[in-house]
Structure formats: C-alpha cells, structure tokens
Amino acid sequence: MSTTFPDDLQTDADDERGARGARASAPAVEVPPPSAPRTFLPRTREPAGPPPAPRRISGWSRRDALTLAGITVSSLCTTLLLFGRLTPLSGAFGFVLTFFVVFVVSWAVMSSFTENGPAIVDRTMTVLLAAAAVLALFALGSVIVFVFFRAWSAMFSGWFLFVPKPRSNFFTQDLSTTGPLDPLDKGGVFHAIMGTLIQTSLALVFTVPLALTCAVFLNESRSRAAGFVRTIVTAMTALPSIVAGLFIFATWILVLGFERSGLAASISISIMMMPIIIRSADVVLRLVPGSLREAAAALGAPQWRTVWHVVLPTARSGLTTSVILGVARGIGETAPVLLTAGYTATLNVNPFSNAMVSLPLAAFKLVSSPQPNQIARGFGAAAVLMVLVLVLFTIARILGGRPAGRLSKRQVRRRAAQSLVDLERIESRGGRASSTVATAPTEVRS
Amino acid sequence: MATITPQRFDADTDASEPRDLTIRKGPSDRLFDGITSASGLLVLVIMGAVGLFLTLEALQSLEAVGVSFLTETSWEPDRGQFGIASVLLFTVLIALVAVAIALPVSVATALFIAEVAPTWLRSWLISLVDLMAAVPSVVYGLWGLYLMQGQVIGLSRWLNTWFGWLPFFSVDGADPSSPLASATVYTASTFVAGVVVAMMVMPIQCVVMREVFSQVPPGEREGAFALGSTRWGMMRVVTLPFGRGGMIGGTMLGLGRALGETIAVLLIISPRFDINFHILEAGSNSVSALIASRYAESSEFGLSALFAAGLALFAVTLVVNFTASWFVARSRSGASSEA
Numbered sequence: 001m002s003t004t005f006p007d008d009l010q011t012d013a014d015d016e017r018g019a020r021g022a023r024a025s026a027p028a029v030e031v032p033p034p035s036a037p038r039t040f041l042p043r044t045r046e047p048a049g050p051p052p053a054p055r056r057i058s059g060w061s062r063r064d065a066l067t068l069a070g071i072t073v074s075s076l077c078t079t080l081l082l083f084g085r086l087t088p089l090s091g092a093f094g095f096v097l098t099f100f101v102v103f104v105v106s107w108a109v110m111s112s113f114t115e116n117g118p119a120i121v122d123r124t125m126t127v128l129l130a131a132a133a134v135l136a137l138f139a140l141g142s143v144i145v146f147v148f149f150r151a152w153s154a155m156f157s158g159w160f161l162f163v164p165k166p167r168s169n170f171f172t173q174d175l176s177t178t179g180p181l182d183p184l185d186k187g188g189v190f191h192a193i194m195g196t197l198i199q200t201s202l203a204l205v206f207t208v209p210l211a212l213t214c215a216v217f218l219n220e221s222r223s224r225a226a227g228f229v230r231t232i233v234t235a236m237t238a239l240p241s242i243v244a245g246l247f248i249f250a251t252w253i254l255v256l257g258f259e260r261s262g263l264a265a266s267i268s269i270s271i272m273m274m275p276i277i278i279r280s281a282d283v284v285l286r287l288v289p290g291s292l293r294e295a296a297a298a299l300g301a302p303q304w305r306t307v308w309h310v311v312l313p314t315a316r317s318g319l320t321t322s323v324i325l326g327v328a329r330g331i332g333e334t335a336p337v338l339l340t341a342g343y344t345a346t347l348n349v350n351p352f353s354n355a356m357v358s359l360p361l362a363a364f365k366l367v368s369s370p371q372p373n374q375i376a377r378g379f380g381a382a383a384v385l386m387v388l389v390l391v392l393f394t395i396a397r398i399l400g401g402r403p404a405g406r407l408s409k410r411q412v413r414r415r416a417a418q419s420l421v422d423l424e425r426i427e428s429r430g431g432r433a434s435s436t437v438a439t440a441p442t443e444v445r446s
Numbered sequence: 447m448a449t450i451t452p453q454r455f456d457a458d459t460d461a462s463e464p465r466d467l468t469i470r471k472g473p474s475d476r477l478f479d480g481i482t483s484a485s486g487l488l489v490l491v492i493m494g495a496v497g498l499f500l501t502l503e504a505l506q507s508l509e510a511v512g513v514s515f516l517t518e519t520s521w522e523p524d525r526g527q528f529g530i531a532s533v534l535l536f537t538v539l540i541a542l543v544a545v546a547i548a549l550p551v552s553v554a555t556a557l558f559i560a561e562v563a564p565t566w567l568r569s570w571l572i573s574l575v576d577l578m579a580a581v582p583s584v585v586y587g588l589w590g591l592y593l594m595q596g597q598v599i600g601l602s603r604w605l606n607t608w609f610g611w612l613p614f615f616s617v618d619g620a621d622p623s624s625p626l627a628s629a630t631v632y633t634a635s636t637f638v639a640g641v642v643v644a645m646m647v648m649p650i651q652c653v654v655m656r657e658v659f660s661q662v663p664p665g666e667r668e669g670a671f672a673l674g675s676t677r678w679g680m681m682r683v684v685t686l687p688f689g690r691g692g693m694i695g696g697t698m699l700g701l702g703r704a705l706g707e708t709i710a711v712l713l714i715i716s717p718r719f720d721i722n723f724h725i726l727e728a729g730s731n732s733v734s735a736l737i738a739s740r741y742a743e744s745s746e747f748g749l750s751a752l753f754a755a756g757l758a759l760f761a762v763t764l765v766v767n768f769t770a771s772w773f774v775a776r777s778r779s780g781a782s783s784e785a
C-alpha cells in the first residue's frame with residue numbers, strides 16, 4: 001500500500017522540477033478501510049484543482065528581487081518624507097534606523113501577500129540576519145576607509161597622473177629632528193616601522209617553536225596533564241595585554257634589573273601571542289585524519305617520525321595560518337610596548353637597550369598631540385599598521401584556504417619527484433628491495 | 447620504535463577483562479616525549495608565573511590597605527588611600543555595554559554565516575570576521591575617538607531625552623529641552639567606550655558561535671525541514687538550542703576581552719573616580735586604562751598598587767574565561783569546538 005505525505009516540503013530548491021514531475025504522476029490515494037489491526041493513517045483531504053506550488057525554502061526568485069528593490073525605494077521615500085516634512089527628526093543615525101524599521105515592516109507586509117504565517121516570519125528573520133551581517137561589514141569597512149582617509153595627507157603629497165605620489169620622507173625618516181609644528185614633508189615613522197618589524201620578528205622566534213611543540217604535546221600526549229595544559233591555555237587566550245606587559249615589567253625590569261628595551265617588549269608580546277597560536281594550532285592538528293597517523297604507525301614509524309613526516313606536513317597550511325593570525329594580533333598590541341619599551345622619536349635598531357617604539361604606540365602617542373600635523377602622522381602610522389595586518393591576512397587566506405592534507409599542484413609535483421628519488425635509492429640498494437616495496441607512499445628518508 | 451605487544455590470550459586470564467596493551471617506546475620516542483612534555487610544562491610555568499609575580503608585587507600595597515582595597519573608590523596611593531571599587535565598576539559597565547551591543551549582532555551574523563549565506567559568500571564572510579578580530583585596537587580607538595563619538599553623542603542625547611527616567615540613562619547636568627545645550631556632557635562616556643569595545647568583542651563572539659552552529663548534525667536539520675519547518679523555524683528549534691553552550695561560552699570570551707581592553711578605552715574616556723551607574727554621562731574609567739596612564743609617574747608603592755589593580759583584573763578575567771570554557775566544554779557541541 002502507499003500513503004500520501006504532505007508534499008509541499010522541499011529540502012532543496014534545486015530538485016524542485018523533479019519533484020513536481022513526480023507529483024503529477026502520483027494519483028490521489030484512497031486509503032482502504034481497515035480490516036485488521038494496522039497503523040492508523042489520518043485521512044488526507046486532497047484539495048480540488050491543481051496542487052499548490054511547492055514552497056521555496058531557500059534561494060531568491062525574480063519576484064523577491066523586484067520586491068526588494070521596490071520596497072527599498074519606497075522606504076527611502078517614506079523616511080525622507082518623515083525626516084524632511086512630517087516630523088522634526090534629524091541625524092544620520094536616526095535616519096538609518098528609521099529607514100531600516102520602515103524597510104523591515106514593508107518587507108513583512110509584502111511577504112504577507114504571497115505567504116502564510118510561518119513563512120512571513122521566516123522571510124522577515126532572514127532579512128534581519130542579513131542586516132546584521134551587513135552592519136558588521138559596514139562597520140569594518142568604515143574603520144578601514146576612515147583610517148586611510150585621515151592618513152592620506154601624511155602618506156601622500158598629491159597625484160601624479162592617476163597614481164598617488166607617496167611622501168618618501170614619511171617612510172624613510174624618523175621624528176628625531178621634527179617638531180609637532182613642522183610640515184608633513186618633514187619627518188616620518190620609519191623608526192616605528194623598524195621597531196614593529198624587530199619586535200614582531202623576535203616575538204616570532206620566541207613563540208613559534210614553543211607554541212608548535214606545545215600544540216604537538218596537546219595532541220600526541222596521552223597523559224592527563226595535556227588536558228590541564230589545554231584548559232590553562234584556553235583560559236589564557238583572553239589574558240589582558242596590559243597584564244602581560246605588567247608581568248614583564250615586574251620580572252624583567254624590576255626584579256632582574258634589565259633596562260626597558262625592544263627585547264622586553266617582544267617577550268611580553270610573545271606571552272600575549274602564545275596562547276592564541278597554541279589554541280588554533282591545536283585545533284588544526286586535531287583535524288589531521290587519524291588514518292594517516294595509523295598508516296604511519298603500521299609502516300613501523302616511531303611516534304616522532306609520524307609527527308615530523310606525516311602530521312606536521314599534512315597540517316602545514318593550517319599551522320602557517322594560525323601563526324600568521326597570532327602575529328596579526330601581536331603586531332597591533334600597544335599596551336605591553338608602552339610599559340616595556342617606551343616611546344622614542346629616534347630610530348633604534350638595537351633591541352637590547354634603550355626605548356624602541358612600535359607602530360601602534362607611535363599612533364597612540366602622536367594623536368595625543370593637539371597639532372593637526374602630529375594627528376595626521378598618527379593616522380599615518382595606524383594606516384601603515386593596517387596595511388601590515390591586511391598583507392598578513394591575505395597571505396593567511398591564500399595559504400589557509402586549503403583543508404588539511406590537500407596539496408597544491410606544486411606540492412604534488414614535489415611529492416612525486418621525491419617518490420622517484422626514493423624509488424631510485426631503494427632500487428640502488430641491491431636486489432633485496434623489490435619494486436613493490438618502492439611503491440609504498442611514504443616519505444621516510446634515511 | 448614504539449612496539450605494541452599484545453598479551454597472549456591464556457586460559458588462566460579472565461576473558462571478561464580487557465587485555466593489557468604494553469607500549470614499549472624506543473629512546474628516540476622517549477626523547478620526543480620529553481621535549482614535548484617539557485614544552486607543555488614550560489607554557490604552564492610561564493602562565494603560572496604571570497599570576498605569581500603579580501601577586502608578589504601587589505602584596506606590599508594590599509597589606510597596607512587590606513580589605514578597603516575592594517571598597518575604596520579614590521586612587522591616591524601616595525596618601526595611602528586607594529581602592530578598586532570605582533575603577534572595577536566602570537570596567538564592568540564598559541564590558542557590559544559592549545557585550546549588550548555586540549551580542550545580537552554576533553548571534554545574527556553567526557546564524558547568517560552558518561545557515562543563510564550561500565557557499566561562495568560564506569568563506570568571504572568568515573575571513574572578514576576574522577579580519578575584524580585582527581584589526582589593532584589602537585585603530586578601533588582612533589575610529590571611535592574621531593568618527594564614532596560624534597555619531598554616538600546624538601544617540602546618547604536621544605536616549606537621555608526619551609528614556610532619561612530610566613536610572614541608567616539619566617545624565618546629571620543635561621537639559622534635553624534646551625536646544626543650545628552643549629554636547630560635552632555626553633562625551634568620553636562609558637557608553638561611547640562600550641560602543642567601540644563592542645567592535646572588538648563582536649568578531650570574537652561570532653567566531654565561537656559560528657564554529658558551534660556549523661556543527662549541528664545535518665540529520666536534525668533535515669529532520670526539522672522534513673517536518674515542514676521553515677528555515678527560521680529550523681534555526682529556532684535545532685540550531686539555537688544545539689549551540690546554546692557555545693553561545694554562552696562565546697559571549698563570556700568576548701566579555702573577557704572587553705574587560706582587558708586598554709588602548710581604545712584609554713583614548714576615549716576621561717577618568718573619574720566615583721560610583722556612578724549613569725552610562726551616558728561624561729567620564730568613565732577602566733583598570734587597564736588606569737595602569738597605562740599611571741604607571742610612568744608612580745612611586746614604588748604606587749606601582750605596587752597598580753599591580754594590585756592588575757591582579758584584580760587578571761582574576762576577574764580568569765574567572766570569566768574559565769566559566770566560558772566550562773560552558774563550551776559542557777555543551778553538546780563542545781568537545782571539538784575551538785573554544
């Protein structure tokens with residue numbers, strides 16, 4: 001026997017056409033009267049006439065797009081009318097808010113012409129969720145655009161044809177001989193750029209080996225200590241950066257008696273960055289398929305060889321991404337540098353002595369000045385910092401777009417070449433090794 | 447070489463007991479174990495040392511004032527009169543304002559990314575939210591000080607005019623009926639700082655929530671659709687209950703970040719030391735801003751007092767973070783989630 005199901009449900013809009021064809025061929029089923037104890041089936045009432053069109057659950061139709069365009073225009077007009085003529089409202093904030101409310105209400109009303117109860121709620125909520133995402137992206141965009149807009153006069157002197165002419169002094173000079181009242185074609189933030197690069201590289205040297213080894217420990221160790229370390233590291237990811245700075249200030253400078261220096265700043269940045277890198281590297285390593293580890297173990301590889309030749313290469317792109325994201329966080333830290341390295345207007349490339357300023361600290365100090373030129377220089381430092389973060393981010397995205405174990409074309413070629421070398425090596429060892437051994441896809445090098 | 451030797455099955459062993467597996471590790475693996483365990487231990491020691499040294503440095507001042515450190519509002523360590531009450535209250539208020547603003551946006555954005563956005567848009571949105579989390583706080587501070595404050599003041603005045611009867615939104619010295627009233631009563635307030643910190647908190651919350659939402663078992667999702675649910679209905683009965691632990695955990699992680707934010711807050715607020723719940727009123731404070739602004743001109747005793755403030759902030763953040771990871775780990779989706 002067959003039963004009827006309410007068939008206006010669809011999990012995927014793509015197979016809509018197939019389902020419609022199937023329904024057309026299915027006749028309305030009459031349930032036979034029960035004779036023996038059996039499952040009770042509610043009698044369904046088939047509506048007269050053609051069956052209703054299936055409800056779309058996802059995707060947008062042309063009608064939706066036109067409705068959206070229409071109500072955008074109409075709510076804009078309504079809001080303009082409200083603000084300009086009918087009520088004494090004012091302000092950009094209020095305008096956007098009123099527009100949004102009018103927009104959502106008209107969207108719900110328009111939906112109610114074609115849909116029933118739950119579907120109206122669904123469509124309204126979809127618009128609200130999308131609006132939140134748009135709001136977040138708009139905020140991010142406004143931050144980036146605003147910083148570059150304010151930094152423009154400090155970084156560029158004008159236009160040459162259609163290319164902005166950079167002020168070379170801004171990128172090659174420091175502020176040692178430049179006063180707050182000097183024009184923008186004198187002085188620059190070269191010292192802060194160098195400071196940021198030196199401090200961040202030192203922090204990387206301290207952090208990366210320790211953080212990656214610790215992430216390996218969290219994944220490979222079977223001891224209960226690993227769980228404890230993981231809890232502590234997770235809790236430390238939100239360690240206030242000023243506390244990290246205070247800690248180095250207390251130990252390195254007050255107790256051990258070293259002077260304030262770029263080195264102290266980079267140690268405090270390391271303490272900030274380490275939990276972040278450990279946590280994301282831990283997540284990446286956990287994604288390495290267990291079958292790869294087991295395959296290595298089955299070939300007789302000891303644990304360290306499994307980790308070195310299988311686990312780490314498999315997770316390489318993810319690990320690089322986690323390190324880069326950690327650097328992107330560390331590079332923008334101001335508070336620890338303020339406490340441990342201090343501010344200076346001169347170039348200092350020696351990380352072991354004297355104050356060494358970094359880009360975020362320079363931005364912070366320069367905008368505290370009342371002089372417009374200093375403020376412009378501060379924004380310039382912030383913009384250079386933003387560029388560094390954006391570059392790091394683009395690299396991270398290019399590298400991290402690939403899931404664990406998926407190789408790029410170049411990597412596949414390199415792997416294949418390595419296999420051939422292995423094959424030759426094994427065959428050259430004499431008759432003991434047959435060619436079947438050589439096909440084993442491992443990377444074991446002696 | 448790690449060799450696993452299964453114990454021989456003998457007649458005298460109890461069949462109901464699992465066999466013992468003995469793992470004998472070679473010297474190279476013992477070295478590997480040693481190195482990795484040492485790194486784990488080192489990380490643990492560093493993190494423990496942070497707490498330990500803060501406590502040691504803070505002891506001198508804490509012994510001097512005792513319990514009144516928690517109740518005193520002013521901060522004049524050289525007169526022997528200082529306490530965390532006012533500073534900590536403002537810190538918590540800023541963090542609460544930030545979370546209250548960021549929470550709806552981050553939940554909705556995470557839902558949009560996990561359930562609504564088409565695949566091509568999803569990966570872009572994920573990276574952009576990650577980018578938001580990586581924007582340096584000094585950049586958010588500049589944006590808040592020079593661009594956002596002007597916009598937020600209008601909102602503050604509107605809230606004060608219409609909702610001034612709520613204790614939180616009242617402002618001393620503000621006269622909503624006067625068209626010539628100065629806007630300075632609304633500047634540098636807890637609210638403005640909270641709006642800016644919300645920008646930093648939002649992506650952190652969103653990342654955790656999206657991670658959890660994306661782990662909803664497809665079977666439950668399809669089950670809801672099969673029962674005739676709309677997409678929002680599915681989110682309401684499947685995604686949101688499934689992700690509740692992650693949502694609470696993510697919110698608290700964001701709260702932890704908001705409590706510790708330094709430079710953006712320092713740029714925006716003008717410090718005040720009293721007990722005041724009027725979030726729209728000019729002047730605010732935070733522990734980290736206090737440390738950053740006072741450490742340079744402090745005496746040795748004053749420095750110890752600042753360490754005590756840092757210790758209090760550290761303790762509050764730790765409690766918040768531990769609670770967050772406890773919630774995430776206890777949730778159905780928590781075992782493999784990022785937080």
